[in-house]
Amino acid sequence: MTLRVLTGITTTGTPHLGNYAGAIRPAIAASRQPGAESFFFLADYHALIKCDDPARIQRSRLEIAATWLAAGLDTTRVTFYRQSDIPEIPELNWLLTCVTGKGLMNRAHAYKAATDANEATGEETDAGVTMGLFCYPVLMAADILMFKAHKVPVGRDQIQHIEMARDIAQRFNHLFGQGRELFVLPEAAIEDSVATLPGLDGRKMSKSYDNTIPLFEGGARALKAAVARIVTDSRLPGEPKDPDASHLVTLFDAFATPAEGEAFRADLRGGLGWGEAKQRFLEVLERDIAPMRERYDALMRKPEAIEDILQEGARKARATAAPLLAQLREAVGLRRFDAIAVTAGTAPAATGSATQAPVFKQYREADGQFYFKLSSADGRLLLQSEGFAQGREAGQWVARLKNEGAAAFAGLPARFADGVSAEDVAAELARFAQ
Numbered sequence: 317m318t319l320r321v322l323t324g325i326t327t328t329g330t331p332h333l334g335n336y337a338g339a340i341r342p343a344i345a346a347s348r349q350p351g352a353e354s355f356f357f358l359a360d361y362h363a364l365i366k367c368d369d370p371a372r373i374q375r376s377r378l379e380i381a382a383t384w385l386a387a388g389l390d391t392t393r394v395t396f397y398r399q400s401d402i403p404e405i406p407e408l409n410w411l412l413t414c415v416t417g418k419g420l421m422n423r424a425h426a427y428k429a430a431t432d433a434n435e436a437t438g439e440e441t442d443a444g445v446t447m448g449l450f451c452y453p454v455l456m457a458a459d460i461l462m463f464k465a466h467k468v469p470v471g472r473d474q475i476q477h478i479e480m481a482r483d484i485a486q487r488f489n490h491l492f493g494q495g496r497e498l499f500v501l502p503e504a505a506i507e508d509s510v511a512t513l514p515g516l517d518g519r520k521m522s523k524s525y526d527n528t529i530p531l532f533e534g535g536a537r538a539l540k541a542a543v544a545r546i547v548t549d550s551r552l553p554g555e556p557k558d559p560d561a562s563h564l565v566t567l568f569d570a571f572a573t574p575a576e577g578e579a580f581r582a583d584l585r586g587g588l589g590w591g592e593a594k595q596r597f598l599e600v601l602e603r604d605i606a607p608m609r610e611r612y613d614a615l616m617r618k619p620e621a622i623e624d625i626l627q628e629g630a631r632k633a634r635a636t637a638a639p640l641l642a643q644l645r646e647a648v649g650l651r652r653f654d655a656i657a658v659t660a661g662t663a664p665a666a667t668g669s670a671t672q673a674p675v676f677k678q679y680r681e682a683d684g685q686f687y688f689k690l691s692s693a694d695g696r697l698l699l700q701s702e703g704f705a706q707g708r709e710a711g712q713w714v715a716r717l718k719n720e721g722a723a724a725f726a727g728l729p730a731r732f733a734d735g736v737s738a739e740d741v742a743a744e745l746a747r748f749a750q
């Protein structure tokens with residue numbers, strides 16, 4: 317069985333070097349492994365929770381899409397799409413919302429962080445909390461369950477969300493699965509070997525610390541300027557330096573071969589100046605990034621080409637999502653009326669429908685008892701029940717006959733009509749299964 321891997325990228329902001337080394341590069345490498353089927357998508361509905369600036373939303377989706385494509389994502393192997401192009405996702409979101417306990421959402425970290433902050437500052441508990449933020453984990457569960465993902469590569473901060481997706485999937489399976497696994501239970505995949513890249517100041521590279529190195533933004537000049545700002549100690553050229561105490565070395569390692577890393581360390585111990593060391597880092601960096609930057613710039617000049625790629629991705633994704641959603645609608649009882657066998661006493665007789673299934677009628681007689689009878693599509697009486705004190709009992713026998721066919725004949729409080737055999741009735745009942 318192929319392992320299905322799925323992950324979403326929230327489209328706020330512009331990718332930096334840390335996003336590239338920590339998420340984009342490993343995800344693309346994993347998608348090239350044989351035996352893995354990858355779904356990567358732009359979580360732009362999730363972006364709306366955090367951002368109400370349409371221009372930023374628009375720019376960020378485009379930049380992130382171009383970044384993944386420029387970084388070498390092979391869209392013939394990977395299904396790459398925008399969440400907001402898949403209408404099945406918000407529809408599933410609702411089905412899941414209806415089985416998700418509010419208490420479960422109360423415990424979600426992102427929501428709790430917001431309410432804790434409010435309480436700490438004497439604000440009302442839910443001040444500034446939208447229903448989008450509160451229900452964030454349900455939408456994320458819909459993203460994952462829609463495609464029956466086995467593995468979900470995410471950062472540690474997202475583990476709780478994957479666990480919630482499992483909880484929700486389990487509950488849905490239990491309520492509506494009738495023994496079938498409608499949803500696969502997903503697992504978080506945390507890549508501990510993928511080091512988080514340090515930023516300019518040595519703390520984790522993050523926009524919130526304002527210590528990022530841009531990936532493509534601003535071109536080669538901006539990259540060079542950022543590298544020049546990497547903080548080092550004040551040892552002069554010629555003085556021996558401690559490579560293990562320098563985050564420049566950590567950054568270097570993320571883009572260099574092990575042999576280059578060794579040589580770099582040795583030269584620093586031997587007195588290599590920081591200015592020259594940064595120049596060497598820039599060289600290994602540009603070796604990787606320059607060809608990608610060229611592709612990125614070309615893509616950004618042709619947004620319509622990116623649009624085509626994402627439309628094709630949406631088509632592929634929907635080909636998987638739509639059949640599952642149809643099954644789920646059926647499971648919860650959102651069914652077409654013309655696919656239901658008529659059971660109500662006042663219903664019109666079937667008129668030569670395509671399936672030609674026989675017709676059950678349930679009714680009450682003057683004696684106060686409840687009855688059912690079965691007639692063929694052309695109106696011939698096949699089966700006549702005895703009287704039941706409760707309408708429910710009649711209904712249960714009808715349901716069993718439809719579901720089990722002849723297997724429900726044992727103990728059936730009914731008789732076959734004159735000239736009609738058990739085999740005839742069994743054959744008629746079999747039409748319900750068609």
Ligand code: TRP
Binds near residue numbers: 323325362460469471
């Ligand atoms: N919440 C994730 C993040 O902020 C993004 C995301 C949305 C996601 N839907 C997902 C990740 C589904 C994995 C699977 O990183």
